[in-house]
Amino acid sequence: MNKLLRGLLILGIAFGAVAWLAVSTRTGQDLLLPRLINAAMQSQSVTRYDGIRVFMCGTASPLPSPDRAQACIAVMAGETLYLVDAGEGSSETFNLFGESTVNIKAVLITHFHSDHISGIPDFNLNSWVSGRKAPLVLIGPAGVERIAEGFNEAFALDRSYRVSHHGEDLLPPALGELGFREIAPDEVWQDGELRISAFPVDHGPVKPAVGYRFDYKGRSVVISGDSNAVDSLVTAVGNADLLLHDALSMPMISAMEEATKRFGRERQSRIMHDIQNYHAHASMLGKAAEQAGVKMLAAYHLVPPPRNALMENVFLRDLPEGTVLTRDGMVFELPAENDGITVHEP
Ligand SMILES: [Zn+2]
Ligand SMILES: [Zn+2]
Structure with a gap:
């Protein structure tokens, strides 16, 4: 030696x-x-971005995944911060990556499947405790009132314990309750310089189900929610900079359907079969993105959520070259009045 x-x-x-x-x-x-x-205390969360900043707080579908939360995307434009959906575990992911909940203005809900709403109470609690200045509002299609009122009732006791423990000055009770606003499936509205457009998607039998488009200072991001790759979506996407789309890998779901059948798990096998008709197959997303003239395609709400490099590669082989397979904690930055998109790995 x-x-x-x-x-x-x-x-x-x-x-x-x-x-x-x-x-x-x-x-x-x-x-x-x-x-x-x-x-840990010194880590500064981003509270302002000149352009659109997208943070992936959940990239999984309901199938279990050890390191992915269920559907959740945070969209920041200037100082305005919205969430699109909040599935199980997404609030935890948000906090673990040092993102601040205090400025979340509203949760835009695409539809009311549990994997898109079950994280809402945690976001509500975390942002309330962090000092949010107004009630957290749920924005979504018809049915959103029931979601807000149901959560408010389910967590009424929890809020009362926390108020009596910490005091009304620290936790004003009125800020702990969720607000709501129902929108039409094709409603477009303006929030300062940010324009938000809802558009109907195909997730039958789930109706209504919508996606959302964000336009801000010459940049645009479209989030599909759960949907097949359909023409209405192609129209809504129209030349967007970034399309984040639901994606299902048929090679993997077919293999899971076969395996569950082989092992006599008829119920699981039937579910693996049924889910194939209301999510976009990865192999079809390339054509849709090309027709829509989208600059960057990124797949999220992954069915099933890949757990290793093999599963990621099986997903990617059906997607066009350059597609980003998202993971929790990934950030997309689209600076104002610019063409660039920077992808930050977690
Ligand atoms: Zn769904
Ligand atoms: Zn879903």
Whole structure:
């Protein structure tokens, strides 16, 4: 063994010993802990972006996934922050990546399947505790009132405990209740310089089901919600900079259907069969994106959510080259009055 190698080996052993002492001994823990907490406190969340900033807070569908939350996309334009859907685990993902909930203005709901709404109470609680200045509003098609009122009732006791524990000055009770606004499936409205357009999608038998388009300072982002790749969507997408689309991998879902059948799991097998007709097959998204003239295609609400490189590659082989297979924590930045799109890996 030459001198250099021996030196490196001794250095490695010494480093390992110091790391072990720091993590495993009481003195080491007491030294490290305040530093780690300080570092976490100092991380600054983004509260303003000159253009459109998209944060992926959930990229999975209802099929279980260890490191993906269910459908959730945060769209920031200037200082305005909206969520599109909030499935299970998405609030946790949002917080884990250091995003701030305090400025969330509303949750735009595409439809009322559980994997798009079950994270709403957590976002509501987190943003209320963080000091949100107005009630969190749910915006969605007919039925949104029932969702808001149902959650308000289900979490009434939880809110009462928290108010009596922390006081009304810290947690004003009126800000803890969800508000709601029903929209038409093709409604277009303006929020300052941001234009939001709802458009109907094909997710039958789920009706109504909509997608949303955001236009701000010359940039545009379209979010499909759950939908087949249909013509109405192509129209709505019209030359958008970024299209985030629901995607189902037929090779994987077919394999799962076959396997569940082989193992006598008839119920699961039938579900694997039924879901094939109301999500966009990955193999069809390329044509739709090309027809719509979209600059960048990104797949989310992945059915099934890929767990490893093999599953990711099976997904990607059906998508056009350059398609982004999203993952939780990914960020897309579209600067104002510009052509560029920057993709930040988590
Ligand atoms: Zn759905
Ligand atoms: Zn869904």
